[in-house]
Amino acid sequence: MTGTDALSGRNWPPTPDFDTWPVEHLPVEAGTDGRIVTVAWDDGRISRYHAIWLRDNAADPATHSPATREQVGHPWDLPEDPVASSVAVAANGSLDVTFMPEGRTVAYHPGWLRALDYSNGRRDDLGEIAPTCWDRRRLEAPPTFDGPACLDRDGALLEALEALMEYGIVRLRDVPADETAVQRAAERIGTIRNSNFGFLFDVKTAPAESRKAADSNAYFSGALAPHTDLATREYEPGLQLLHCLRNTTRGGRAIYVDGFAVADELRRTDAGLWRAVTQIEWTFTNRSPATDYRWRAPLVVLDGNGDPCEIRATTFLRGPLNVDFGDVEAAYAGLRAFQTLAASARFGMTFDYTPGDLVIFDNRRVLHGRTAFDDAVGERALKGCYMEREEVLSRIRVLRRALRAKPG
Amino acid sequence: MTGTDALSGRNWPPTPDFDTWPVEHLPVEAGTDGRIVTVAWDDGRISRYHAIWLRDNAADPATHSPATREQVGHPWDLPEDPVASSVAVAANGSLDVTFMPEGRTVAYHPGWLRALDYSNGRRDDLGEIAPTCWDRRRLEAPPTFDGPACLDRDGALLEALEALMEYGIVRLRDVPADETAVQRAAERIGTIRNSNFGFLFDVKTAPAESRKAADSNAYFSGALAPHTDLATREYEPGLQLLHCLRNTTRGGRAIYVDGFAVADELRRTDAGLWRAVTQIEWTFTNRSPATDYRWRAPLVVLDGNGDPCEIRATTFLRGPLNVDFGDVEAAYAGLRAFQTLAASARFGMTFDYTPGDLVIFDNRRVLHGRTAFDDAVGERALKGCYMEREEVLSRIRVLRRALRAKPG
Numbered sequence: 001m002t003g004t005d006a007l008s009g010r011n012w013p014p015t016p017d018f019d020t021w022p023v024e025h026l027p028v029e030a031g032t033d034g035r036i037v038t039v040a041w042d043d044g045r046i047s048r049y050h051a052i053w054l055r056d057n058a059a060d061p062a063t064h065s066p067a068t069r070e071q072v073g074h075p076w077d078l079p080e081d082p083v084a085s086s087v088a089v090a091a092n093g094s095l096d097v098t099f100m101p102e103g104r105t106v107a108y109h110p111g112w113l114r115a116l117d118y119s120n121g122r123r124d125d126l127g128e129i130a131p132t133c134w135d136r137r138r139l140e141a142p143p144t145f146d147g148p149a150c151l152d153r154d155g156a157l158l159e160a161l162e163a164l165m166e167y168g169i170v171r172l173r174d175v176p177a178d179e180t181a182v183q184r185a186a187e188r189i190g191t192i193r194n195s196n197f198g199f200l201f202d203v204k205t206a207p208a209e210s211r212k213a214a215d216s217n218a219y220f221s222g223a224l225a226p227h228t229d230l231a232t233r234e235y236e237p238g239l240q241l242l243h244c245l246r247n248t249t250r251g252g253r254a255i256y257v258d259g260f261a262v263a264d265e266l267r268r269t270d271a272g273l274w275r276a277v278t279q280i281e282w283t284f285t286n287r288s289p290a291t292d293y294r295w296r297a298p299l300v301v302l303d304g305n306g307d308p309c310e311i312r313a314t315t316f317l318r319g320p321l322n323v324d325f326g327d328v329e330a331a332y333a334g335l336r337a338f339q340t341l342a343a344s345a346r347f348g349m350t351f352d353y354t355p356g357d358l359v360i361f362d363n364r365r366v367l368h369g370r371t372a373f374d375d376a377v378g379e380r381a382l383k384g385c386y387m388e389r390e391e392v393l394s395r396i397r398v399l400r401r402a403l404r405a406k407p408g
Numbered sequence: 409m410t411g412t413d414a415l416s417g418r419n420w421p422p423t424p425d426f427d428t429w430p431v432e433h434l435p436v437e438a439g440t441d442g443r444i445v446t447v448a449w450d451d452g453r454i455s456r457y458h459a460i461w462l463r464d465n466a467a468d469p470a471t472h473s474p475a476t477r478e479q480v481g482h483p484w485d486l487p488e489d490p491v492a493s494s495v496a497v498a499a500n501g502s503l504d505v506t507f508m509p510e511g512r513t514v515a516y517h518p519g520w521l522r523a524l525d526y527s528n529g530r531r532d533d534l535g536e537i538a539p540t541c542w543d544r545r546r547l548e549a550p551p552t553f554d555g556p557a558c559l560d561r562d563g564a565l566l567e568a569l570e571a572l573m574e575y576g577i578v579r580l581r582d583v584p585a586d587e588t589a590v591q592r593a594a595e596r597i598g599t600i601r602n603s604n605f606g607f608l609f610d611v612k613t614a615p616a617e618s619r620k621a622a623d624s625n626a627y628f629s630g631a632l633a634p635h636t637d638l639a640t641r642e643y644e645p646g647l648q649l650l651h652c653l654r655n656t657t658r659g660g661r662a663i664y665v666d667g668f669a670v671a672d673e674l675r676r677t678d679a680g681l682w683r684a685v686t687q688i689e690w691t692f693t694n695r696s697p698a699t700d701y702r703w704r705a706p707l708v709v710l711d712g713n714g715d716p717c718e719i720r721a722t723t724f725l726r727g728p729l730n731v732d733f734g735d736v737e738a739a740y741a742g743l744r745a746f747q748t749l750a751a752s753a754r755f756g757m758t759f760d761y762t763p764g765d766l767v768i769f770d771n772r773r774v775l776h777g778r779t780a781f782d783d784a785v786g787e788r789a790l791k792g793c794y795m796e797r798e799e800v801l802s803r804i805r806v807l808r809r810a811l812r813a814k815p816g
Contacts (some may be wrong), residue, residue, distance in 0.1 A: 050736045069722040074633040075747040225482040235643040287477035292805040316479040328458045338773035339483040397700040
């Protein structure tokens with residue numbers, strides 16, 4: 001890293017994006033056989049790039065719009081078999097490549113070129129942060145951050161978002177308890193996801209006169225078993241924000257559970273239950289006079305490696321089970337086992353909401369619930385919204401990019 | 409069906425949903441071994457139901473809230489091994505089941521019970537409509553409907569939505585060319601999907617002074633090759649609505665292409681290209697100072713049966729390809745082949761937008777593009793928004809339910 005400062009003063013060629021690419025190594029030698037360009041770096045690494053890949057990623061204005069950084073040509077404008085006829089390391093350490101038959105020479109930024117080297121096993125940085133699973137013993141309360149600082153300072157927000165991706169839940173404290181603060185906080189991260197419950201929604205007891213028309217159990221004062229929201233949708237909402245505005249009732253204690261930890265427990269202890277929760281699909285159905293969303297999915301969705309990547313546990317939106325006759329009782333056994341573990345003291349983190357608390361959690365991983373409350377005494381009002389995991393990942397990347405460009 | 413009218417006058421038990429269940433057959437005999445209830449119907453069909461399934465789907469107020477129709481108990485409140493101790497066909501044709509140890513008797517609606525029979529190979533009705541693939545010869549213009557009728561009448565809207573699911577595109581004519589009509593039309597279907605381009609977006613040439621800050625090539629006047637929008641997202645938007653408000657420029661002709669038809673052509677003709685477009689992942693990256701969405705996917709995503717279920721062809725948002733070294737040239741060959749076919753006269757339907765035209769298309773199937781236009785002459789303004797396929801499926805189910813309840 002010692003060379004970075006000295007190198008950063010150089011006048012590098014543009015890159016086809018808005019990112020910054022620290023230069024830690026320089027090419028020392030380059031060659032081409034027309035189809036493949038080979039670059040030797042100052043630390044001995046050898047990188048290879050296809051001529052068509054280099055040509056496609058040219059950062060000149062004829063290939064990428066300087067305004068949008070998007071490709072400006074059509075895919076068929078790209079020469080079908082471009083030949084990298086000559087390559088040279090320029091005086092400042094850029095790589096110059098000349099393409100035939102166009103006769104065009106393009107300069108490549110060495111920091112970008114090195115970081116994008118796909119010939120040495122590089123994987124895309126999609127910004128994912130590996131989950132750290134937890135039960136109540138490992139995590140008694142959500143990782144907690146100062147709300148006003150997160151709303152105000154990029155470094156504070158980044159720290160909270162990284163914790164959110166790792167644990168699936170964070171709590172911001174002292175966020176002003178007004179009706180639009182949750183929107184302001186959400187929009188610090190990204191775009192709010194609209195739903196049939198509205199752009200923002202209120203979780204508070206429905207006035208007695210409108211209860212017959214309530215469209216969700218959440219609007220009563222009863223206990224809610226740990227669940228995820230909207231498993232009825234193809235794309236279950238990735239994040240939920242719940243902001244406590246008022247809380248003077250008795251009860252209504254928050255419950256949060258790491259669904260990945262519950263799933264792991266079943267995997268570890270019972271192959272039959274593991275099969276039931278990962279392989280047998282429930283049909284989740286939205287019950288409403290106005291909408292009728294439906295989706296089929298197992299309680300625990302696995303990724304390509306066989307690890308849990310999504311929990312679908314809106315158990316009170318289960319429609320009639322419709323599976324092979326021989327799987328019916330196994331499905332119920334899996335449901336019971338999963339939900340009993342999720343509701344147990346071992347897995348559930350519980351706490352009382354304080355006005356100003358803004359809890360953000362990964363609705364595709366962390367289940368939420370509450371104990372019953374007594375709405376004859378006081379008032380309980382949460383304001384909430386949905387957004388997607390990818391909004392957080394996008395914000396993390398942009399914040400890291402900004403902090404890289406202007407550290408400290 | 410001759411018995412339906414006579415039967416519909418009977419006083420049926422409730423069902424755990426908001427649907428209507430025509431009664432076309434009645435049970436004539438029922439038995440139980442405690443665990444499995446067996447029902448013989450008047451047409452000879454034998455259906456079997458597990459006691460736990462029947463108990464879970466009881467439509468009594470202690471099990472399903474009469475207001476929300478959602479389950480009110482916790483999953484662990486459901487008796488673990490309920491016994492259907494006795495069953496009887498009631499005088500009106502309902503099925504009465506008594507459960508032990510609760511000693512509770514629940515009545516089941518015969519139309520519901522028959523329709524939900526999972527012991528005879530029933531599959532959930534998720535409302536899907538099989539796609540009919542098309543090229544320009546099979547479909548010269550989008551299926552076209554009267555806009556005001558669709559905005560006004562349920563039957564007209566249902567017809568248009570069914571065509572949308574079958575062909576992936578419809579055109580509504582004479583929708584009032586004002587700034588909010590697209591929102592009114594969208595909300596006749598369901599919830600609008602917000603994005604970083606806004607809740608509603610304008611597709612018109614950016615004023616010259618703001619072009620340096622444009623965040624999409626769509627805001628220039630150049631040709632756009634057929635593409636899908638937002639392949640940078642985990643969940644590519646399912647539907648796009650584009651409403652023409654003004655169109656007095658020269659050019660800017662609409663192009664629409666059935667991506668499933670293009671994919672099928674590659675499958676039919678070239679195994680290598682088929683592998684390239686279905687197996688090699690591109691990294692789609694959003695280029696913007698403010699956001700940085702990224703997602704990896706092949707151009708053609710296959711479902712569990714190996715058939716195309718999603719096209720991801722935002723080719724101008726391709727980030728640097730990052731795949732096995734040996735796949736790089738195959739990926740480019742696949743991209744070129746797919747996009748060349750998509751842009752060919754054989755596949756592309758083209759037409760001019762008339763003010764008042766509202767085109768709705770499945771953005772996960774149908775590619776859209778345009779020819780270049782001359783913005784020195786006249787003006788071209790489209791107003792658009794995104795929503796999801798499942799909004800259409802939900803609306804279709806609700807409309808069918810309403811028309812079933814009140815035919816004609």
